[in-house]
Amino acid sequence: MKQKIPLAGVIGSPIAQSKSPRLHRHWLRRYGLRGDYVPLHVDPEDLETVLRAMPKMGFVGANVTIPHKVAVMKFADQVSDRATLVGAANTLIFKDDGRIFADNTDGYGFMANLHQQAPDWDPRSGNAAVLGAGGAARAIIVALADAGVTEILLSNRTRAKADALRSEFGARIRVVDWVQAGNMFEDATTVVNTTSLGMIGQPELRVPLDGLRAGALVTDLVYSPLRTSLLETAHAAGCVTVDGLGMLLHQGVPGFERWFGTRPEVDEETRRVVLG
Secondary structure, three states: OOOOOOEEEEEEOOOOOOOHHHHHHHHHHHOOOOOEEEEEEOOHHHHHHHHHHHHHHOEEEEEEOOOOOOHHHHHOOEEOHHHHHHOOOOEEEEOOOOOEEEEOOHHHHHHHHHHHHOOOOOHHHOEEEEEOOOHHHHHHHHHHHHHOOOOEEEEOOOHHHHHHHHHHHOOOEEEOOHHHHHHHHHHEEEEEEOOOOOOOOOOOOOOOOOOOOOOOEEEEOOOOOOOOHHHHHHHHOOOEEEOOHHHHHHHHHHHHHHHHOOOOOOOHHHHHHHHO
């Protein structure tokens, strides 16, 4: 019996904009591995049917993106501690017997990107200011807390969502009203935008940035454009800036290794290929 060609993919709705196929196909070519990685547009009502069928079709795993990151958790047979803590999964591994293992590598990707692009960054040097309280923010908060950040200042356009995260993750989080969000930066040595504000096709991030401290690390999860207005302003203020593309690249590493058996490297060539 011939061995199946291992397949992986990314599940979302919509999915045409995803850069993940370009990333994983680059790694497959680079390391001379058999396999393929495909974009899969899956509507919410079809999610369980598709997930149950994928192992039978030769899929060894998949990435999961909007709007399925929370929903896939209830179809998984096993969920990692990290995914449970974050409350969402972005990486699935299909076992030989068809069982589904769900993990979350967003926090890993976020931290690996910062350590690669800003090797002198010390998370314990002061407070972190986080903009946004969605799924990405959850993974970032868990990662920052694990890294030893003493206090996380959190602001979201809808305050109730930020309050909910505080009640879930505890007293290390201090919620700040959106109209006061600019004041967070005066106390922060790490600043993270997890919102879509500033992305091409989205409204600008209209938070006052004059409180940014020279030497602070500022990162934006938006990578389209690569240099957002937040990063441009931060750079001019003497901050260390890290774009969001690296998080996308690094979060793909653990899944690729589990699916295809080789741990890929994130380097300048990888960035160039994914940017096209």
